[in-house]
Amino acid sequence: MNPSTEKIEKWTSVYNRIIREWINSELRGFPELNDSNYYYILLVFEQPGISQKELTEAIFREQSIVTKAINYLIKHDWLRKESDPSDRRRSLIFVTEKGKKSYPIIKDIATRSNVFATEALTAEEAAEMERLLIKAAKPFLSDIQIKK
Known part of the structure; x- marks a missing residue:
C-alpha cells in the first residue's frame, strides 16, 4: 500500500x-x-x-x-x-x-x-472532493447507479 x-x-x-x-x-x-x-x-x-x-x-x-x-x-x-x-x-x-x-x-x-x-473547503475544493469520490467509487458501482 x-x-x-x-x-x-x-x-x-x-x-x-x-x-x-x-x-x-x-x-x-x-x-x-x-x-x-x-x-x-x-x-x-x-x-x-x-x-x-x-x-x-x-x-x-x-x-x-x-x-x-x-x-x-x-x-x-x-x-x-x-x-x-x-x-x-x-x-x-x-x-x-x-x-x-x-x-x-x-x-x-x-x-x-x-x-x-464542506464548510472547511473552498467551492473548488468541494467540487474536486466530489469528483474524486465519484472517481474512487465508480469502479465498484454500475453506471446506472452513478447520478450527480
Whole structure:
C-alpha cells in the first residue's frame, strides 16, 4: 500500500461519522428518523411511486436493508406501499401525509448537511472532493447507479 494513502480508510470513516452525528443531532425532532433512514423520505417524496428496486439502486444498499428500512418507516407512518397496478409483484412506495408535512424540514437538513460537510473547503475544493469520490467509487458501482 502506498504510504500516502494508507490512512484514507481511517479519515473517510472519521469524516463519515462526523457527518452522520451532525445529521442525527439535526433529526432529533423526529424520533423515528436517523442518518440511515431519513434519505428514503427525500427520495420517495421526490419520486412518488418509486419501486422498491429503484429505491435500492438509488441508495446503494442491499435489498434486505432497504426492505427493513421501508417496513420501519411504514410502521411509523412515514411511507406507504402499494401494489403496482400493471405488475402486482412490484411494490410502489409513496410518502404519507406525515412525510409530506415534514419534507421541507428534512430537505433543509439534507441541504445543510452538505454545507456542514464542506464548510472547511473552498467551492473548488468541494467540487474536486466530489469528483474524486465519484472517481474512487465508480469502479465498484454500475453506471446506472452513478447520478450527480
